[in-house]
Amino acid sequence: MLTDRQCKVLKLIVEKYIKDPIPVGSKTISKTLKCSSATVRNEMSALEEAGLLEKTHTSSGRVPSEEGYRYYVDNLMEPKKMTGEDMLKLQTVFHNQQLALSDVIVKSLQVISDMTNYTTVVLGSTSHENLLKQIEVIPIDDVSIIVIVITDKGHVEHKNIRLQDVSLDEVKKTVNLINNLIAGTPIDEVSAKLEYEVKPIIGKYVKQHEQLYNAFYHVFSDFTNQEVNIVGKNKFLSQPEFSNIEKIRTVFNKLESPELIHSIEEDDDNNIKVYIGSESKIDDDVTVIKTRFKNGNQEGTLAIIGPKRMEYDRVVSFLEYMKENIER
Amino acid sequence: MLTDRQCKVLKLIVEKYIKDPIPVGSKTISKTLKCSSATVRNEMSALEEAGLLEKTHTSSGRVPSEEGYRYYVDNLMEPKKMTGEDMLKLQTVFHNQQLALSDVIVKSLQVISDMTNYTTVVLGSTSHENLLKQIEVIPIDDVSIIVIVITDKGHVEHKNIRLQDVSLDEVKKTVNLINNLIAGTPIDEVSAKLEYEVKPIIGKYVKQHEQLYNAFYHVFSDFTNQEVNIVGKNKFLSQPEFSNIEKIRTVFNKLESPELIHSIEEDDDNNIKVYIGSESKIDDDVTVIKTRFKNGNQEGTLAIIGPKRMEYDRVVSFLEYMKENIER
DNA sequence: TGCTAGCACTATTATTATACGAGTGCTAAT
DNA sequence: ATTAGCACTCGTATAATAATAGTGCTAGCA
Secondary structure, three states, rough: OHHHHHHHHHHHHHHHHHHOOOEHHHHHHHHHHOOOOHHHHHHHHHHHHHOOOOOOOOOOEEEEOOHHHHHHHHHHHOOOOOOOHHHHHHHHHOOOOEEEHHHHHHHHOOOOOOHHHHHHEEEEEOOOOOOEEEEEEEEEOOOOOEEEEEEEEEEEEEEEEEOOOOOHHHHHHHHHHHHHHHOOOOOHHHHHHHHHHHHHHHHHHHOOOOHHHHHHHHHHHOOOOOOOOEEOOHHHHHHHHHHHHHHHHHHHHHOHHHHHHOOOOOOOOOOEEEEEEEHHHHOOEEEEEEEEEEEEEEEEEEEEEEOOOHHHHHHHHHHHHHHHHHHH | OHHHHHHHHHHHHHEEEEEEEOEHHHHHHHHHHOOOHHHHHHHHHHHHHHHOEEEOOOOEEEEEEEHHHHHHHHHOOOOOOOOHHHHHHHHEEEEEEEEEHHHHHHHHHHHHHHHHHHEEHHHHHHOOOEEEEEEEEEOOEEEEEEEEEEEEOOOEEEEEEEOOOOHHHHEEEEEEEHHHHHHOOHHHHHHHHHHHHHHHHHHHHOHHHHHHHHHHHHHHOHHHHHHHHEOOHHHHHHHHOOOOOOHHHHHHHHHHHHHHHHHOOOOOOOOOOOEHHHHHHOOOEEEEEEEEEOOOOOOEEEEEEOOOOOOOOHHHHHHHHHHHHHHO
């Protein structure tokens, strides 16, 4: 258990280091705390002993360790209320009556990315939550048609497919069958249902059924599992801890890998969760802060991704604000 | 005018430097050319005089200048035929009968990006070439509908809009009006036509016409002018001349700015065009190689973007192959 | 007992000096 | 016209030095 003063020292160090990423010395802290630098040094080595602080070399100042940030976030951080200016910017987005909720969310996370200089992510509902609402087909020319897939949550995707010697009539028959038989099915089960429920029927009644079946099968199996919206990846380029290209490359690759991004929502806790450093699974110097939201049939995940040395208090208050405003 | 030997020297230097980005010395060249390093030095200083070579410092080897690359591309470069392996990879993409042409193009440029380690771009038809084919509306819930816009070239976009107290009937009336009155109009003129041809009519026959008019107006004015597909931006991260973050940042910002990307197709020459360094308008160390393609009603631009120190011959042959295969 | 002044010690950073080498340009000889 | 030879230049690498900002520890004080 930390003493009161140790908490103060840790908090000061974390906050100082977040402002300015250079190791913090005892002298700096002693100025704010009413005691000598020697006393601070003693507290510091106790905190280091406890694994909350680290030195970059034997005679350097201290830097928060992963556990140090953790302790700060869990116990020391005070909620920071948003500035009027920040609030105002977001409110103008939220009060745009014409935009659908999903657009409002994406737009405001763009704004947040610019305000904070961190990367933001919006994940929509997952494919097992999205039910097939209907499909539409538009003929483009003799050989190609566009298939549009719409889910109950309003997720739309389209695909241009090529067919040889298939009459529009037969396409329409198939479309009607699909709409009648498997609308309402979770998107990720559609491919299977197509095989067991639709294939046998079109096999009997539709010419060129092989080709049509294959085409639609691909439309659904290629259906993106989830709407993923990442904004401001380039913000990492202005963070000092990502000044080397290698690091940037690994982070960018991770941010583009669907698995990684989906792992963000693995834990479906509804509160705001903070994943620090290695917990982020992206890079030891990266922190992910996320929350889930739900409004009617719209649900999903918001995340803000930045350096471990992140303005935790500010980011948390942004996410709280977003969650609150989305949910009513 | 360059002598024969000067051409040989320039060609060797450019090709050597492209392989390995370190200044090329006279000794290296003299090994390949049957003459002494002193002779090569004389030729080199003639080439420097002519502005085709540069030194990084007084006693360094030579590096091609922008004009040097230009001369190489225009006069010295020999077309390099594609390796069987490269060809094979692309052919499997092209021979996929199920994919629409536009998907084949995007897929093959992904493949090319991986093979070359350069960034690739596909630009679709511009908005004044795309004609509105039809719009479709799908109601999602009480307050929101999805509007889907389809162009004659098969470009599809959708937008989720929110309406208050508007009956589905009225929406459908408006949609029918739009489809009847302004289908066939170039996308970038639709907004205007909407105002002059549709607004007066729905004003009379449709309740809540203000709201509906505004919603559709926004759907069309937000319509993306053009399909832009950039693949492999991260490839820049592994090019040695982009090892500093500042440079990467400016390049990434440029690649994300629509104006810049559109400037690629400004010149609608149908041949393969090479923009070296400052000509690329992206960065002095960047080269853009592009070509237009056309197949039936599908047209657009392909581009490969990489360091100025690019494998020009290889890239040109890739683009030739692509153009040829698309156009038949 | 807890705090602090004082001091020896340590590692980083910046600066300077030195040597090395890969390259050039020029001159004189072939 | 070509080339061997040589002085010269500049970037890179290495080592030596000093300055500095920090530490840990000890001993004395309230």
